[in-house]
Amino acid sequence: MTVQDPTTLLDGVLLRLRAMIEAGELAPGAPVREREMCERLSVSRTPLREALKVLAAERLLELRPNRGAVVLGLTERDVRDMFEVMEALEATAGRLACERATDADIAEIQAMHFQMHAHYLRGELEPYFQLNQAIHARIVAATGNAVLQSNYAALAARIRNARYLANRWSRERWDVAMHEHGLILDALVARDGAKLSEILAAHLRGKGVAVMEHLHAVDDAEVEAA
Amino acid sequence: MTVQDPTTLLDGVLLRLRAMIEAGELAPGAPVREREMCERLSVSRTPLREALKVLAAERLLELRPNRGAVVLGLTERDVRDMFEVMEALEATAGRLACERATDADIAEIQAMHFQMHAHYLRGELEPYFQLNQAIHARIVAATGNAVLQSNYAALAARIRNARYLANRWSRERWDVAMHEHGLILDALVARDGAKLSEILAAHLRGKGVAVMEHLHAVDDAEVEAA
């Protein structure tokens, strides 16, 4: 009669490990020692090892036979590749969402948009990002396409783990993004699928470019530090 | 010093299980009993159970807590959703492949195309399908985008498991598909990304429609049989 809501230990371990990776508590490149992590999560090696296999399948970890697991970081190429795929997925999502979203879906997204706008005006970066992600995910969900949704979510999760992407935006970039979000909402409300698709793709390309630039900036800084 | 090439037992089990599912040896809805499968694969429950978790993460199995694993079939909606996503991925692949494929890539795809055409002329369905799949996969690979490639491969694998999709084509449908493949090759050779993207999307939509129709035909037959 304990408080174990996650149906199984494995589920709990998966949730906790994913959270730790996303939080950066387990940084990219960090090895995951089994016994140590077992103690930390208070489970035996069996469910932990099962979780490691699953996370490796999700490309969050790499399993080196006989040599343990390490948290996967993202190379510049990974980021580029992922943005390209997300662009394709979001473009499709935009088109389909305009066809299939219920009015309630759109109303909800609209509400999120305004709330995000408020955070933007107040310069509250973190809540802004949170809602930003939520809006994009919500548009994808509004397509009613579960496969699209899960593929998108998997990519979003992987990208989120590269935390350096999130913070540090130029004011300009932020302004542009917010403006684009206005266009996104307009197209959605008008149910103009072609336009929404196009705007989402452009929006994501912009984001991708910004991220890549920032990646370079980080690299340069590291080079100088070395 | 046995002949165990797969680095680890888990890998071997994964390979064999995937093959069994794809071959229909494990039909959709069939439960996977652990001990039984362990005997069949000559491994203990540990690596088998790890494999089950991974396959569940890949949506090939469903894990019902305390009640074992079952092979997942595809609902009509699943098929529709998956074709929509594949269409998006292939369209993107077409565009990127035209930008980035090497001449060697294109030459190889061209060779596969002609070989496939030969099978078409001889009415050899199975080899045709094999090459058909290989060509699409090869175009995706030619983008150099590993994320795109793995997402595409995962979807293709899941769809392949619904084997009823494969056989049973109308002659017309086959002719149309072969014709479209000609256009695909032309666009690729001309490195016309926009066109290739468009053709691939249309090609996949056609395939999707054919599959859905066939699905309905199967359903109707089953209804009559009942």
Add this chain to the structure above:
DNA sequence: ACGAGAATAATTGCATGCAATTTTTTCTGC
């Protein structure tokens, strides 16, 4: 007979133990 409920069997989830591999430490010879 038939169905509800108890007893039994089978199955899953997890912990632990052991062998094989890898990593670290300690030795040895130069």
Add this chain to the structure above:
DNA sequence: GCAGAAAAAATTGCATGCAATTATTCTCGT
């Protein structure tokens, strides 16, 4: 001192055992 080998320690991969849950069979009352 130090590079390299040998030994020790640690870590992973896998098998097995046990408790808990689920499925099956049996029993008994109507």
